Amino acid sequence: MTSTMGTQCAGRLQEANFCSFYETTDHESTRGNEKRRSIRLTHEEPVILETQEGQLFGAVMMNYGKNGLYFESDLKARRGTILRIRNESTLASRNGGGCCAEVRWSKPLGGSPTEYAFGTGVRYC
Numbered sequence: 001m002t003s004t005m006g007t008q009c010a011g012r013l014q015e016a017n018f019c020s021f022y023e024t025t026d027h028e029s030t031r032g033n034e035k036r037r038s039i040r041l042t043h044e045e046p047v048i049l050e051t052q053e054g055q056l057f058g059a060v061m062m063n064y065g066k067n068g069l070y071f072e073s074d075l076k077a078r079r080g081t082i083l084r085i086r087n088e089s090t091l092a093s094r095n096g097g098g099c100c101a102e103v104r105w106s107k108p109l110g111g112s113p114t115e116y117a118f119g120t121g122v123r124y125c
Contacts, residue, residue: 038066048091048098049075050084059116061087068101068123072116077103082125100125 040063049057049071059073069085077083081103090097101122109119 040065040070045087047071048086049073050086051075052082059085061085062119068104068121070119070121072109072114072119074117075120076118077106077120079103079105083122085122 042063043061045061047059047061049059051057057073057075059071059075061069061071063070071085082100083103084098084100086098101124104121104123106118106120109117
C-alpha cells in the first residue's frame with residue numbers, strides 16, 4: 001500500500017465504485033436493534049482487502065451503507081486497523097482504486113454456514 005493511502009481515503013461510496021447507493025436493486029437489511037446511522041443494503045460481492053503492510057486477503061462484502069460495510073474473510077483484524085477494499089471494477093485503477101476503511105469490530109464466525117473465519121464491520125475513512 002502506498003504511503004499516500006491516508007490522503008486517498010475519500011470515504012465516499014460512489015468513489016469506492018462498489019455499487020451505486022441510490023440506484024440499486026439491493027435489499028435493505030433488517031434494522032432491529034442496530035446502532036448504525038444509515039441503512040444497510042444486502043449485497044454479496046467478492047472484494048480484496050489490502051493491509052497497510054501490503055498483505056492481500058480475499059473476502060466477500062455482505063452489506064454496505066453510506067458510512068461503512070460488513071465483510072467476511074479469514075483476516076483477523078483488530079479495531080482501528082486501516083484497510084483498502086477493492087472490487088473487480090477497481091482493480092485496474094492506476095491509483096489502486098477502492099476505498100479505505102477503519103475496522104470497527106471483528107468477530108469469529110464459528111459454526112456459521114460460511115467459508116470464512118471472521119465477520120468484520122468497517123467505517124469508511
